[in-house]
Every structure is written in structure tokens, then in C-alpha cells.
Amino acid sequence: MEWANDKSKGGVLAHLERLETQMSRSCKNLEDPPRETAESDLGTKIRKLRCLRDKLRAEVKQRQARIKASTANAEPDQTLEISEQEAVGGKEENMKAILQAYRFTGLSGKRTSRGVCVCISTAFEGNLLDSYFVDLVIQKPLRIHHHSVPVFIPLEEISAKYLQTNIQHFLFCLCEYLNAYAGRKYQADQLQRDFAAFLAGPLQRNSLCNLLSFTYKVEPQSRSFPFCARLLYKDLTTTLPTDVTITYQGTDASSTSWEEQRASHENLFFTKPLHQVFTSFARNGERLDMSLVS
Amino acid sequence: MDETVAEFIKRTILKIPMTEMMTILKAWDFLPENQLQTVNFRQRKESLVQDLVLLCENKRASLRDAALLDIIYTQFHRHQKVWDVFQMSKEPGEDVDLFDMEQFKSSFEKILRRALKNVTVSFRDSEENAVWIRIAWGTQYRKPNQYKPVFVVYYSQTPYVFTSFCHLKSNTPLLSQALTVASNHHKIVKMDLRSRYLDSLKAIVFKQYNQKFETHNSTMPLQENLELDMHMDSRIIHENRIEKERVQRVTQETFGDYPQPRLEFAQYKLETKFKSDFHGGILAERKEPLRCLIKFSSPHLLEALKSLAPAGIADAPLSPLLTCIPNKGMNYFKIRDK
Numbered sequence: 001m002e003w004a005n006d007k008s009k010g011g012v013l014a015h016l017e018r019l020e021t022q023m024s025r026s027c028k029n030l031e032d033p034p035r036e037t038a039e040s041d042l043g044t045k046i047r048k049l050r051c052l053r054d055k056l057r058a059e060v061k062q063r064q065a066r067i068k069a070s071t072a073n074a075e076p077d078q079t080l081e082i083s084e085q086e087a088v089g090g091k092e093e094n095m096k097a098i099l100q101a102y103r104f105t106g107l108s109g110k111r112t113s114r115g116v117c118v119c120i121s122t123a124f125e126g127n128l129l130d131s132y133f134v135d136l137v138i139q140k141p142l143r144i145h146h147h148s149v150p151v152f153i154p155l156e157e158i159s160a161k162y163l164q165t166n167i168q169h170f171l172f173c174l175c176e177y178l179n180a181y182a183g184r185k186y187q188a189d190q191l192q193r194d195f196a197a198f199l200a201g202p203l204q205r206n207s208l209c210n211l212l213s214f215t216y217k218v219e220p221q222s223r224s225f226p227f228c229a230r231l232l233y234k235d236l237t238t239t240l241p242t243d244v245t246i247t248y249q250g251t252d253a254s255s256t257s258w259e260e261q262r263a264s265h266e267n268l269f270f271t272k273p274l275h276q277v278f279t280s281f282a283r284n285g286e287r288l289d290m291s292l293v294s
Numbered sequence: 295m296d297e298t299v300a301e302f303i304k305r306t307i308l309k310i311p312m313t314e315m316m317t318i319l320k321a322w323d324f325l326p327e328n329q330l331q332t333v334n335f336r337q338r339k340e341s342l343v344q345d346l347v348l349l350c351e352n353k354r355a356s357l358r359d360a361a362l363l364d365i366i367y368t369q370f371h372r373h374q375k376v377w378d379v380f381q382m383s384k385e386p387g388e389d390v391d392l393f394d395m396e397q398f399k400s401s402f403e404k405i406l407r408r409a410l411k412n413v414t415v416s417f418r419d420s421e422e423n424a425v426w427i428r429i430a431w432g433t434q435y436r437k438p439n440q441y442k443p444v445f446v447v448y449y450s451q452t453p454y455v456f457t458s459f460c461h462l463k464s465n466t467p468l469l470s471q472a473l474t475v476a477s478n479h480h481k482i483v484k485m486d487l488r489s490r491y492l493d494s495l496k497a498i499v500f501k502q503y504n505q506k507f508e509t510h511n512s513t514m515p516l517q518e519n520l521e522l523d524m525h526m527d528s529r530i531i532h533e534n535r536i537e538k539e540r541v542q543r544v545t546q547e548t549f550g551d552y553p554q555p556r557l558e559f560a561q562y563k564l565e566t567k568f569k570s571d572f573h574g575g576i577l578a579e580r581k582e583p584l585r586c587l588i589k590f591s592s593p594h595l596l597e598a599l600k601s602l603a604p605a606g607i608a609d610a611p612l613s614p615l616l617t618c619i620p621n622k623g624m625n626y627f628k629i630r631d632k
Contacts, residue, residue, distance in 0.1 A: 012533070099510040110508050117508045133507040146504040152451040206393040207423040207451040213394070234390050 103131065107175060114138065114145065120175050122182035124239065125273070129182040134174070142167065152207040153177055154236075176237045183239035183273075184209035190275035198278055200225035210236060212274075215249075218261070218281045226250035227262065231269060244269045295351045302440050303360045304347045306367055312339060314370060321366050324359050325349050360440075361416035365428045368445055368458075369420070372492045375445065375458040379487045379495055379623070380470065382453045382479035391478060393450045395425065402427070402476035409468050414438045424449040431465050444469070447492065453479065454499045456492060486626035494555035498620050503555045541603050544610040548617050554596035560625045562588045562615065567631055583631065596620065 102108035109118045115138035122129045135145040141164055149155045155174070162170035188209050191199070197220060204213035210233035217225045232243035246266045248258050268277045310318050312335075319330060325346070333345050350359075368375065384391075403415045412432025420426055427446040432438035445458040446469070455473055460466065470482045489495050497503040532538065565583045592598040596619065603610035611617070619625055 096510065102510070108510075110510055112508050119507070119509055135507060146501065148505055148507065151500040204395060205423065206395060207449065208391070210390065211392045211394055232392055234392065236390055
């Protein structure tokens with residue numbers, strides 16, 4: 001009981017005791033006949049209330065039946081109602097689907113009880129990649145409740161700069177960083193997965209995928225791995241490297257064709273995503289094979 | 295093979311439970327598959343270990359190989375160590391961190407060796423671009439003690455380092471220096487956070503413990519509230535329904551719906567003056583602050599704290615000193631008068 005905390009009452013048990021003493025006291029004061037009449041009065045009252053309840057229930061049932069009957073008679077109206085209902089239901093489904101599809105724009109959100117939960121869906125070359133969430137509490141000052149942004153993305157820096165003053169810019173900046181990270185990660189994963197045959201040993205990488213180091217060859221059938229690549233991505237908002245160093249570590253260092261290849265590779269890595277560079281190596285390799293056959 | 299190395303390998307393999315033996319040996323990848331198949335894994339453990347050590351001797355296992363086995367064993371049994379957390383920081387406005395794992399490893403080892411000739415340093419790359427480092431410390435005149443190594447876990451391009459508890463505190467400054475310089479940071483500070491559960495520590499400092507987000511794509515599961523109890527029997531009335539619902543709501547707001555990260559204790563060191571309503575008590579007039587230490591222990595402290603208010607043992611909301619633990623990344627507190 002809510003008023004059990006009231007000090008003058010002293011809790012549920014005390015209350016029950018009080019009721020008991022009250023009852024025994026009132027029993028002593030009254031004589032038998034008045035007691036009986038009090039009881040029978042209450043009894044009749046209960047019976048009357050029960051009658052009233054049953055009457056009201058019957059009335060409710062009647063009215064419901066009447067409504068059903070009337071709607072059954074007016075069939076054209078009913079079908080109109082149903083089709084309207086269907087239309088509204090259909091619109092609702094449509095809206096839900098649109099809201100769900102919004103994540104394909106890359107930036108979407110949902111209202112929460114304390115603010116909004118923003119969803120950043122990353123993509124690279126038309127492939128939908130991971131989604132990251134930032135749950136914002138709408139208060140002064142605006143703050144982040146919790147998020148799924150990886151710890152090596154500079155979220156604190158970006159929010160310190162923009163969260164309070166320009167939330168659009170904050171979201172845009174975060175989108176840039178996350179999309180670029182997702183793109184770099186995608187390229188590194190693709191290289192490791194699809195072109196492992198071209199690499200000598202594992203691809204050296206780090207959390208941000210902004211330093212990649214590997215030894216590779218361009219001819220699939222060749223036994224040696226003559227090239228060493230070191231790609232640096234100093235701009236965390238881009239998916240192409242800012243620094244490319246290719247070194248040739250083969251045996252005939254004097255040959256100029258190696259130098260030409262090395263230089264052209266450097267150019268390739270600067271301008272094309274990693275896995276596309278290796279796709280073209282593979283294709284050139286095939287062309288070479290074809291020329292050997294014919 | 296050196297006798298000490300043989301003994302070390304023997305003792306390490308002896309620690310491995312039989313159920314994990316094959317898995318760990320395969321992860322070690324030192325004894326090839328065909329050799330492992332010649333060994334009888336159903337014999338008594340002592341004999342099995344003897345056979346395995348013999349194989350290692352034939353393959354001329356080095357200290358390096360033995361240290362790697364020790365790292366793998368510890369990775370499988372990380373709860374056997376108590377882990378501390380250090381936080382590193384950089385100067386503001388520094389260039390983008392171009393972390394090179396190989397450079398980090400060589401720089402780290404170089405710094406340790408420059409200061410201490412007798413030290414064994416081993417590395418093992420692990421998932422999520424992290425590295426496990428094992429360091430066996432020696433002294434000027436003594437060889438490294440392989441049985442009391444320190445383990446360090448570092449996730450690249452993050453400011454946090456996890457280290458296993460080290461008895462030799464004297465080497466901590468050197469270790470800190472090596473970590474900071476090798477990872478291109480400027481400062482390192484020990485956090486007031488300690489636990490056996492490395493993954494929980496990671497979840498706390500990387501802020502990964504709450505991964506429930508509302509989206510249009512997922513339907514939020516209906517919150518189980520006391521409504522279920524209500525439909526039991528209409529003659530039963532829950533007298534404290536409103537209060538119970540309030541407690542549930544406050545608990546849910548504070549602790550969330552997600553599984554709590556696992557900690558074993560929270561420690562509060564108080565240095566405060568005694569505050570009392572009764573004047574003239576013995577402690578009331580003391581000018582000096584009282585010093586006392588309060589420690590909460592539990593197999594799963596945060597889940598225990600979460601269940602306090604719903605169980606009726608404590609009032610909701612709980613003291614912020616208890617609820618701030620994962621948010622602040624602390625389970626050691628020093629409380630002084632302001």
C-alpha cells in the first residue's frame with residue numbers, strides 16, 4: 001500500500017491488526033439483531049450491484065450485436081472501410097520499408113526516448129559494408145550516450161570540434177572517416193583473400209589500414225617475388241594512398257624493364273584501389289599466357 | 295637443446311589440460327602434424343609430456359619456440375593472470391599515426407635490450423591487429439627468469455595497453471618507456487582498473503560493452519515488466535507495483551539491457567572526516583580524516599550491483615560511486631574531502 005510508509009500507520013501488518021481490533025470493537029458495541037440487519041443490508045446491496053452489473057453487461061452485448069448487424073447490412077460501406085484500412089496498412093508497410101531502406105543512403109537515424117540513434121552505413125564501390133551507430137542524448141550539452149565506432153577512429157577529436165556547434169558537420173566528418181576506413185579495410189581484405197597467390201607471406205597491416213606492406217609478384221607462374229610495396233595513407237579520409245614506395249629486390253637489377261615496371265606499379269597503386277591493381281596484374285598474366293600458347 | 299629450455303618446455307606442457315593439448319600444440323605449430331600423430335595421447339600425462347619433450351629436443355626447440363608456447367598457453371588461460379591497464383597519450387595536433395607493426399616490435403625490443411642485456415622478448419600477432427608480448431626479466435648478472443614473465447597486449451593505434459601483474463615493480467618504468475616510444479606516444483599513465491578478465495577490460499576501455507542500438511530494421515524486444523505478474527490472478531494485488539516499476543526503470547537506465555563486463559572487485563579508499571548527526575560522539579570531534587578501505591568482491595561484480603535494487607537490498611538509484619565503474623573505467627577509488 002502506498003501509504004504504508006506513512007509513519008502514523010506503521011505498515012501493513014499494523015494496519016491489519018488495527019482492522020481486527022476495530023471489528024472486534026464494533027462487534028461488542030452492536031447487539032445481535034442490528035448485526036444481522038447490517039449483514040443482510042450488505043448482502044442485498046451486493047445482490048443489487050450484481051444485478052446492475054449483469055444488466056449493463058447485457059446491454060453492452062446488445063449494442064455490439066446491433067453494430068455488427070448494421071455493418072453487415074451496409075456491405076458496400078464495409079468494403080470501403082476495409083479497403084481504406086488496407087490502404088492505410090499498406091501505407092504503413094511502405095513507410096516502414098522506406099525507413100528501413102534509408103540506411104542505404106549511408107546516414108539514417110531513429111528517434112529514441114532520450115534523443116536519436118544515428119546509423120552510419122559504410123560502402124565502397126557499390127558494396128555495402130559495416131554499419132556504425134552513435135546514440136545521441138539531446139540535452140544541453142549534446143552528448144554521446146554510447147556508440148559502436150572503433151576505438152582507433154578519432155571520435156573524441158571530431159566530437160570536440162563539431163558536436164556542440166555544428167552537428168551536421170560532425171556527422172559528415174564522422175561519415176568520411178568511417179567510409180574511408182571501411183574502404184581501405186575492404187581493399188586490404190580483398191587483397192588477402194583473392195590474391196594471396198601473388199603475395200609472399202601475409203599482408204602487413206594495422207588497425208586503421210593506413211599502412212600496408214607486402215612483397216609481391218606480377219606473373220602468377222613466377223617463383224620469385226621481386227617487388228616490395230609500402231603504401232601509406234596519411235589522409236584518413238581517403239581510400240587511395242598518399243605515399244607509395246615500390247622497391248625491386250630481384251636479381252638482375254641492371255635491366256631497365258624492371259625499373260619501368262616498378263615505376264608503372266607505383267603509378268597504378270596511386271590511382272587504383274589495391275584489388276583492382278592486382279586484378280589487372282592477373283589479367284596481364286593471362287594475356288601473357290595466351291601469347292605463349294598462340 | 296639447452297637443459298633449461300627442455301625443463302621450461304616440459305613444465306609448460308604439463309600445465310596444459312589434456313582437453314586442450316591438441317589445440318594448443320596445433321596453434322604452436324612447432325611439431326608438425328605427422329609427428330603429433332605418432333604420439334599416443336591416451337597415455338598418462340607424465341609419459342605424454344616426456345614423449346613430446348623428446349620430439350621437441352629432436353627438432354632442436356629454442357628458447358624462442360618455448361616462449362611462443364608460453365604465450366599461446368597464456369592466451370588460452372588469460373584468466374589466470376591479473377591484468378592492469380595503462381593509458382598512453384600523444385601531444386595534440388600530431389601527425390596521423392602510421393603504425394608499422396614490425397617497426398614497433400624492433401623498436402620495443404631495442405629499447406629493452408639497450409637498458410638490460412638479460413631479457414627475453416617474444417612477440418605473437420593476434421586478431422584485430424594486436425600483438426601479445428612476453429618479457430622475461432633478468433638482471434645485470436642474472437639470466438632472465440622464464441617462470442615469472444610479464445605479458446603485454448597492445449591493439450595497434452589505440453592508446454591502451456594491458457599488462458599482466460608483475461612482481462618486479464622496478465622494471466615497470468623501463469617497460470612504460472619502451473611502450474610509449476615504440477608506439478609513438480608521449481606519456482603513459484596507469485589506470486585505476488584491474489581485473490582477471492582481459493576481454494572485459496578491453497570492452498570497458500574501448501567502450502564496447504553496450505552494443506544495443508535502436509534501428510528501424512530490428513524490432514525492440516518488449517520490455518519484460520511486472521505486467522506479466524499481474525495477469526496471474528486478479529485477486530492478487532501487487533502493493534508495491536509502482537515502486538517496483540520505478541526501480542526496474544531506474545536500474546534499466548543505469549545498467550542497460552546488455553551483459554555487464556566482468557570485474558571481480560571494486561575498492562574504495564576513504565580519507566574523509568567523520569560526518570555524524572550526533573554531536574559529542576567519540577569520532578565527531580576528530581580533526582584528522584578517517585582512513586578506511588572498503589572492498590566489494592564478487593564473481594561478477596557489475597551484475598551483482600545491477601541486481602541489488604530489484605532484490606530490495608539497496609535503494610534505487612544506486613550511489614554513483616558504484617554505477618560509474620564501467621563509464622569511468624575505474625575500479626579503484628580514492629575518496630577525499632573536497
